[in-house]
Amino acid sequence: GQQLNQSPQSMFIQEGEDVSMNCTSSSIFNTWLWYKQDPGEGPVLLIALYKAGELTSNGRLTAQFGITRKDSFLNISASIPSDVGIYFCAGLDQGGKLIFGQGTELSVKP
Amino acid sequence: DGGITQSPKYLFRKEGQNVTLSCEQNLNHDAMYWYRQDPGQGLRLIYYSQIVNDFQKGDIAEGYSVSREKKESFPLTVTSAQKNPTAFYLCASSTTGDDYNEQFFGPGTRLTVL
Numbered sequence: 428g429q430q431l432n433q434s435p436q437s438m439f440i441q442e443g444e445d446v447s448m449n450c451t452s453s454s455i456f457n458t459w460l461w462y463k464q465d466p467g468e469g470p471v472l473l474i475a476l477y478k479a480g481e482l483t484s485n486g487r488l489t490a491q492f493g494i495t496r497k498d499s500f501l502n503i504s505a506s507i508p509s510d511v512g513i514y515f516c517a518g519l520d521q522g523g524k525l526i527f528g529q530g531t532e533l534s535v536k537p
Numbered sequence: 538d539g540g541i542t543q544s545p546k547y548l549f550r551k552e553g554q555n556v557t558l559s560c561e562q563n564l565n566h567d568a569m570y571w572y573r574q575d576p577g578q579g580l581r582l583i584y585y586s587q588i589v590n591d592f593q594k595g596d597i598a599e600g601y602s603v604s605r606e607k608k609e610s611f612p613l614t615v616t617s618a619q620k621n622p623t624a625f626y627l628c629a630s631s632t633t634g635d636d637y638n639e640q641f642f643g644p645g646t647r648l649t650v651l
């Protein structure tokens with residue numbers, strides 16, 4: 428089946444640092460999504476990308492839909508302790524199904 | 538407040554028993570979904586339903602069953618046939634009809650089989 432490779436698997440950073448994570452796929456996706464999941468909770472949508480090459484920001488978060496439609500990245504600038512959590516990318520395939528990456532676990536040291 | 542509720546938050550079950558996880562939404566969404574989450578893995582789709590009285594298998598439906606008798610409710614039964622049921626289960630819902638319909642997630646149920 429379709430798979431998304433998300434990296435890195437985990438990150439340990441100092442408060443104030445910038446963070447970058449990405450997802451790649453062997454398949455083309457029509458939509459890329461980035462979610463954040465706090466421990467013991469459901470994922471919450473952060474950013475949705477609908478067109479190849481699109482660059483979208485949401486506060487300190489910036490995400491891009493790759494030109495090839497097979498990749499996407501998420502940047503977080505000036506990280507703060509509440510950024511801690513697991514970040515998931517997800518791609519919407521041609522059949523309308525969401526395919527999730529394995530997640531990037533972010534830890535922020537104050 | 539509108540949203541998705543899942544109950545219970547934590548569930549313990551003895552091996553060989555069936556157990557049903559509840560999912561209710563008051564967002565008036567047509568579509569509902571069940572996902573399974575294991576440590577270090579992304580969410581995997583178990584079942585989904587786009588309309589009342591209709592549902593389809595996802596990628597890992599074996600050992601699970603669902604029903605959709607009401608628009609607001611989409612319970613998931615984990616049967617004794619599911620070989621490795623210990624996991625975090627997430628329910629989601631969305632509207633239908635557009636190219637992309639955002640899925641809103643519930644808080645999850647953590648099932649542990651003893």
